[in-house]
Amino acid sequence: MMPMLESVIGTVLSSFIIVIISTFMALVLDFLFPSFSRWTRTFLFFIVLTVVLYPAYEHLQMIRSITQTVATMFISIYPLLTASILASGGSFSMLNFQPAMLLFANGAVILSDKILIPMLSAALLFDIVSRFHPALPFTRMADLLRGSLIGLVSALVAAYSIFITAGGTISWALTGVTSEPIKKLISQNIPLVGSFMTDSLGAIGRYSSGASVFIGAWLIVTIWSVALLPTLKTLLTGFLYRWTAALIEPFANEDITGILDDIGKTLFVLCAVSFLVAFAFIYTALFTVILVKLITVVK
Amino acid sequence: MLQFLTGVLFITIVSSALLLLLPAEKEEEFLPLVKMAMGIWIIHSITRIFGHSLF
């Protein structure tokens, strides 16, 4: 956990420091030449944009490449899977795994690759344009895009949980009474995506518990951490953006704090999208592992 | 932490009292200096509070 934290902070910290230094530079210039302040604002804006946008863009690119990897993985193993499901006959009826669910999960991945992530970059662009030129505001458009993205993602996750509980045999410990306060805490404290995260965590948990009968617990932990690491990184980076915005608000230009806040918001939504992808990845991986186990044990 | 908060409070009080003394059209011109003082104070306090874990 700690090395990951350090690497995340290390990638964004230097750009935030540059933002702070250039803010002080702009303050000095503003004091010396008050009539130049509009020019100073423009220059400052460009500096901040070039420095701050890069880590966010990198995250977008990272999630995108993960999405593409998951999609290709699924497409390449899908014929194999269907053939072996047919071959193994009715041994799946004892599990809560449905092949249709697999198709659904990976459909979501392809959806997020083709629609969700481009929409997210469009929202980011609209935000920047409306901050840069307040006379041409696109804020409603950006909010609409982000809101509909969140709606779409949560609808997908709701559909997942319906699928999962319909055939569920064993329920996972996270749904128990003890974890309710923790879930409440998460859903209230992470803006926008918190409640969605706890819901989908519960859904994934219910699934993994069914699978852990067949495959070792350590394998599940591995799959979980591999799938959820990018999501956690994105979440942490989004928080860093918002923290920096809060920290520099008293002395920085309003546009700059606004930009940082907007990027943070967009990263939270990206985190939700990547959660979807991680979910599909976990599902596919567990499905494949169980299938392999079943075939090797039964035959 | 307490020092940080008292610093923020005092800088706010000092600067608002000083801005009352200045004529209204010169207020805008002096504001960047006040912001700079606040910024330097915040950054110093933050590095002092979290400094030992960052360096």
Place this chain on the structure above:
Amino acid sequence: MALLGILMVTLFQLVVIYLLLLIVSFASKSLQPIIYAALFFFFLSYVGMTIIIPFGKTFMNLFEPLPGPYAKLLIGSVFLFYFSEMIVKHVAEAGYESIAEIANLAIKIAILSLWLPQLSMLLNTLSKFIIK
């Protein structure tokens, strides 16, 4: 009570200066600017000595608990700024606005150089993060 006396004296001086200037403007039009300037600087130094600087000192003592030199720097720079503004305004009234502008910039740079140690300390701390 002493402060009230000083205020009364200042107001009285203001009235006297105003009357004097009016009389001068009747007596000799050509001498008026130089007398005006002399009276202005005299009055400014008197008010500065008796009211502004003592007030600044009490103000500084009031904010003694503030850690660091921030209160001193802020108060000092605001009074410097105010004095320079006054003189610059006076010069501009006489019709030499471009000279006043240059003086203004010079005073601002002087004020910033008061802040320079703090600023360089800040930049040092910040650049440590980048290099690391």
